[in-house]
Amino acid sequence: MATKTCEKPKLTHRKGLWSPEEDERLRDYILQYGHGCWSSLPTKAGLQRNGKSCRLRWINYLRPGLKRGAFSEQEREIISALHHSSGNKWSQIAQQLPGRTDNEIKNYWNSYLKKNVMKPEGKQAQSSTISTKSTVSTPNSQESNNEASSSESVKTSQLRRIESSLESHNSVANRESNQSYFPKILFTEWLSSDHAQNPNTVQSGNQMVPKENLNVVNIVSKHSHLNEEEHYFDSGYHHGLNNSTTYANVGFVDFVPLAEMYSDFDMYNDVV
DNA sequence: AAATCTTACAACCGCCACCTA
DNA sequence: GTAGGTGGCGGTTGTAAGATT
Structure with missing residues (x-):
């Protein structure tokens, strides 16, 4: 080193x-x-x-492959779940969110999620619940916890679902390694020579489109050669101008046995 | 329209672990 | 064993842009 x-x-x-x-x-x-x-x-x-x-x-x-722009609902939930279990381990959290940096996540937490956690009202109950187990305690955490325990929001149960999914997968598949329990995503643009010349663009059909014109989307696909519980997790760019989705420049290398999370993704593909 | 406040996030700082000489 | 350099990480600050008064 x-x-x-x-x-x-x-x-x-x-x-x-x-x-x-x-x-x-x-x-x-x-x-x-x-x-x-x-x-x-x-x-x-x-x-x-x-x-x-x-x-x-x-x-x-x-660095190529960085996602810019607002965090998605899924990302918010993942950050909350991981902060709940790991505390302020921003680099660890960032490893589970391809395209996001620890700094970005840290800023997001400090400016948005933390604020919600601190809210005394029960409006953001799911975040309040999270704070009680975090290494960072807040002045309101105990009272918030009481409120949360009385009426658990839909968001909270969704979050718990993801957490338990992560925990079970982590304990079974990666217990003995430091591998992330989220899929590793390989950005093929990172490897292409075209990208070296134009790191801010993505090939969409025959043309190169500026990344800022595209939205990043997530997709889960089932393929015939995979086991019943194994699926691909994909990410790509949605081309808003013609309402089409292009996955040409983003590649994917890992499986996601997180069947329970399908509903949280933008799309589900049955490629079988 | 100008001044002030708020917010998001880019960047810096300090500390620590690791490595090499 | 120790000193010095480097990279990585988390906390904090600075700044610019937008919102509000």
């Missing part, structure tokens, strides 16, 4: 927001040469930033 062979750049480092030019330099360099040693990367790439800053910018913003 750590080496002492990296060159030490003695420069006064720029701070603050990244300019589009800096982004371009960093992206171009990494796509061409890889990041290698982060501390020496800024010098090689011609950036007046420190390596840490470059690393963060790449991981949180420039």
